[in-house]
Amino acid sequence: MINVEEVVGETFDYVICGGGTAGLTLAARLTENPSTSVLVLEAGLPHINDPKILVPCQFGVTFGDPKYDWFFPTLPQKYSKDKEYFWSRGKGLGGSSIMNFYAWIRPPAGDIDAFEKLGNPGWNWEDYAKYANRSETFHEPSESQKSLYPHTFEPSYHGFSGPIQTTIxxxxxxxxxxxxxxxxxxxxxxxxxxxxxxxxxxxxASANLDPRTWTRSYATTAYYLPNKDRPNFKVLTEALVAKVLFADAPADAELTATGVEFIHEGKTLVVHASKEVILSTGAIKSPQILELSGIGTKEVLDKIGVAQKVELPVGENVQEHxxxxxxxxxxxxxxxxxxxxxxxxxxxxxxxxxxxxxxxxxxxxxxxxxxxxxxxxxxxxxxxxxxxxxxxxxxxxxxxxxxxxxxxxxxxxxxxxxxxxxxxxxxxxxxxxxxxxxxxxxxxxxxxxxxxxNHPFSRGSIHAKSSDPLDQPAIDPNYxxxxxxxxxxxxxxxxxxxxxxxxxxxxxxxxxxxxxxxxxxxxxxxxxxxxxHVSSWHTIGSCSMLPRAKGGVVDPKLKVYGTTNLRVVDLSIVPLHIAAHTQATAYVIGEKGVVSFSGLNSLSLIDTSAADIIKGEA
The missing domain is CATH 3.30.560.10 (Glucose Oxidase, domain 3)
Structure with a gap:
């Protein structure tokens, strides 16, 4: 991790907003190319070696604690007795992977194939499974476990060389x-x-636990700590992203992101990006940042006093378990x-x-x-x-x-x-x-x-409620x-x-x-x-990956419509909910997100290193 002085006014190839599950996955894969510089801006604390995170069987111990939890309030729910709910989300390096219940679950194949049916070529079960296997190292249950319960598993359905350690x-x-x-x-x-x-x-089910230490295996331990000494992999914590900055452009031209504005210790600062800006701040914060950057519906942007740059249905199509x-x-x-x-x-x-x-x-x-x-x-x-x-x-x-x-x-x-x-x-x-x-x-x-x-028919919304990035967004799951x-x-x-x-x-x-x-x-x-009833902490859809004419915010390469180099790489891009807990899918999105930068769709690249993929872009 670095000091703010090493960031302000500097230029990196890629600036990733959010050091959570998908963000750290993406950063680790991008920096496999030593000539590619990456900066990750994370709003929370590092939480390195924190026993509240590492030691399992402490379900909910960090919930409601502002040191670890954003604890977002929802609006009163019209169809649920006007109750307000609180949505816990991980605040810190690793994002919600620091506080989930470590259930490691993949969705049914049909739920992923639905992404492709909705207009996203290449987003199907076959490719999902390849990236899922790439993210994990599966450890077979011990003989003592099997003597108590006869576990069954199929080795070909698992990965054996990925960063996340999983086991029954x-x-x-x-x-x-x-x-x-x-x-x-x-x-x-x-x-x-x-x-x-x-x-x-x-x-x-399996769990993302490392049986060699019986500790949580999560984005920080799997994707950041093993790679933290790479000179091209920089992380700044306690840095809340306020908005994306764009170069001046004619009214009808696509926007090019040049960097981001962020808040650190009460000061508003700027860092530049020469290639890409990536939002990886989750289904709640990513739509807010887009709207604060001028991307969204005119109705919402007019209410918060932000000049519109791109008309998109940001913050809509929200689905929550x-x-x-x-x-x-x-x-x-x-x-x-x-x-x-x-x-x-x-x-x-x-x-x-x-x-x-x-x-x-x-x-x-x-x-x-x-x-x-x-x-x-x-x-x-x-x-x-x-x-x-x-x-x-x-x-x-x-x-x-x-x-x-x-x-x-x-x-x-x-x-x-x-x-x-x-x-x-x-x-x-x-x-x-x-x-x-x-x-x-x-x-x-x-x-x-x-x-x-698992498959709600109701649709909600998440929108910025003011132009202040410190003001939490208005969350309406429309339960x-x-x-x-x-x-x-x-x-x-x-x-x-x-x-x-x-x-x-x-x-x-x-x-x-x-x-x-x-x-x-x-x-x-x-x-x-x-x-x-309460939230399952599985929100998706607020920056849906769909054709633009069908309510999409990002395309199948995760690029925001109307821009040349702004992407969203997190669960907000999932267009239709899945019958599964979502963390394994968040890692898949981070892993697959790397391929989107190559300008190639062929997922035969799964056997190629991320460094080679990025080199192919040059």
Missing amino acids: PHHVHTVDELFQATMLNKGAKAVKDPFGGDTTGSWI TFLGTSFELNPNIHHETYDLMRGPAFAAEQLKLHTELKGMHRLGITSFAYIPLSLANPSESPSLIASVESRVEEAKKSGNLPPGLAEQWDIQLETLKDDTLPDLEIVAFPGFFTTVSTPEPGKSYVSILFVL FENDFDLEMLVQHVKFIKSMLDTEPFKSGVIRELDPGPECTTDEEIREYIYAT
Whole structure:
């Protein structure tokens, strides 16, 4: 890392705004070419060697702490009881990879192929898988793990030489056995390895943990620290990007970015870029920076007093996963070592000591997942439910009031709903108490069945609300604007409650705590959802990669329309949501983003070093 004096007024080939998951990935790959200079500007602190980040099994310990968390507030949600929500996002080197729950999950192949269907050549599952493999080194589970639980995996679905270390972590195998067997008895198939593009069924997930040290493997440890001594790789922290600067140009000409304005210790400073400026500040900050730079809709820019340079639907098409949970008390006649033990201060202290010996509960992860079609969750009602949302979509199309490209996105979502081989519901077994209404009792063990809305039909927005870069943007996820989204969560709850009638869950739990056995009607379940659902921290779409005529902000090479050398490389470019947790995809975007600079689309370049790709540009 460098001092601000080494940056101000200087010129770098590439200035990357944001040292998060995708940003550090991109910077590391670009600097493989020693003749290419890269500067990364990160608003947060370095957080190097911070045990709150490195030591696993501390879920949520950094949430709400301004040292680590942006803690963005949303606007009151009109369709969710006017509630305001807080969206935690990592503030610091590594971005949200410093604070996620380290679930390492890839989406189903169809969700990625949808990107290409929407007008993005080269963005398909085959190429996604190549970049995903390039990002990871997969470690097989240990023999002791396999003796407790018979893990299955397909080596060809994984990478074995990438920067991110992944493995099937230690876990509460008794809870996994309970959940997995119940899912099979409910009709879900057993998936041998979900990392090959087929995630429909029940399976055990990997985690981005390094089993050699049992610490978090994330953007900083994987992409920055091994490369920090490269003379062409510079990082400045506590540097908040305010806006992109452009050369003067005629009214109808494309803009050329010349650098960025940033704030450091209260001073507004400038750094220059000779080749490219890249925004990699995430789905919340990237649209704000574009708008502060004069790129966006005239309506928004006029409100904040910024002169428009390029008309684009920045900050629209926002899609967010929302989640909540149910909780059950486990049968005390069966021994479970769940996360509930960590609520005891003495036990927790002992586990930290054991971690220094590479033992104990701090090696655990969240492992049991099931992704199932609506037809499996509710075979009797699913046809009418799908017909209902399809009718609403057709009505909206006829109104003529849809944003460009939205009808096409909805059509793909409807195709997924109708296909019994594709997943609609996500269900996760968390081995401990993880709901918010009831209170866990000392000495008891629980399982929380969490669930996530993966393919929302509602669309939200994220916009700058003033010209002050220190003023957080206005976030409106528009939760449940399309009632089908709420209905899908109702179906999750009903399916989970039905597990109580299925072995081994039926005899493995003795009591439902949240929402409770008295919550039975659809309306009561809806009220529980309103009261307890929260963000899954998986926002996408605010700078969508789509054809410009279909509401796009960036093209398939991630270049912002109307500019010659400004790109966005982060999750904001994802045009249609995926049935997966998003961090593995963020790394893929960073890895693949390098290819966009070469001016080439052939992803056979995956076997070529990033340095060679950049050389090919010259």
